[in-house]
Amino acid sequence: GENVEQHPSTLSVQEGDSAVIKCTYSDSASNYFPWYKQELGKGPQLIIDIRSNVGEKKDQRIAVTLNKTAKHFSLHITETQPEDSAVYFCAAYYNNNDMRFGAGTRLTVKP
Amino acid sequence: DTAVSQTPKYLVTQMGNDKSIKCEQNLGHDTMYWYKQDSKKFLKIMFSYNNKELIINETVPNRFSPKSPDKAHLNLHINSLELGDSAVYFCASSPGHGGSPLHFGNGTRLTVT
Numbered sequence: 240g241e242n243v244e245q246h247p248s249t250l251s252v253q254e255g256d257s258a259v260i261k262c263t264y265s266d267s268a269s270n271y272f273p274w275y276k277q278e279l280g281k282g283p284q285l286i287i288d289i290r291s292n293v294g295e296k297k298d299q300r301i302a303v304t305l306n307k308t309a310k311h312f313s314l315h316i317t318e319t320q321p322e323d324s325a326v327y328f329c330a331a332y333y334n335n336n337d338m339r340f341g342a343g344t345r346l347t348v349k350p
Numbered sequence: 351d352t353a354v355s356q357t358p359k360y361l362v363t364q365m366g367n368d369k370s371i372k373c374e375q376n377l378g379h380d381t382m383y384w385y386k387q388d389s390k391k392f393l394k395i396m397f398s399y400n401n402k403e404l405i406i407n408e409t410v411p412n413r414f415s416p417k418s419p420d421k422a423h424l425n426l427h428i429n430s431l432e433l434g435d436s437a438v439y440f441c442a443s444s445p446g447h448g449g450s451p452l453h454f455g456n457g458t459r460l461t462v463t
Binding site for chain 1: 354381383385390391392393394395398400405406440442444446449450451452453454455456457
């Protein structure tokens with residue numbers, strides 16, 4: 240099965256700085272990689288995703304890059320704001336409706 | 351309109367009891383999931399159903415029994431609750447084709463005393 244590793248587990252940045260979270264996956268058959276943001280007391284919410292036929296995708300301050308050869312993908316948040324503080328999860332879609340998650344990164348943006 | 355709704359939001363019960371968590375989605379999705387989130391925030395898949403059919407059944411004690419009466423509902427029944435079952439349980443749904451995003455409910459915090 241798929242195994243997803245995520246680093247770092249915690250990340251603290253100053254408001255306005257960039258934040259980068261990295262994930263690796265084990266199964267080369269995985270073809271879809273979403274990122275989720277979880278705020279306190281809520282379920283994870285999709286913020287951006289990328290498919291295996293694309294190397295990079297950007298949505299305003301958020302971007303995701305994918306390196307299929309190395310089997311890793313990263314989330315980049317620029318110009319961070321206090322409201323970006325949350326737990327972020329990467330995930331990899333394996334097959335047959337099997338979505339595996341990384342262990343999460345707690346991001347704190349200090350004003 | 352809540353897309354994926356779970357009830358109850360909080361559940362406090364004693365060891366040995368039996369309890370159920372309900373989940374409903376109004377997105378017309380074919381696939382529904384149960385995930386368990388432990389105190390360290392790790393999200394672990396438990397079950398996946400596609401059109402009422404069980405697709406994924408991870409290594410979960412058989413005290414946990416999912417039931418899908420129709421494709422919009424996936425309930426989770428837990429027998430003989432144990433302390434280690436304390437966690438937040440998330441229901442999710444997706445269109446279920448070729449890798450598509452999951453839509454999560456807001457979770458049910460289960461506390462077993």
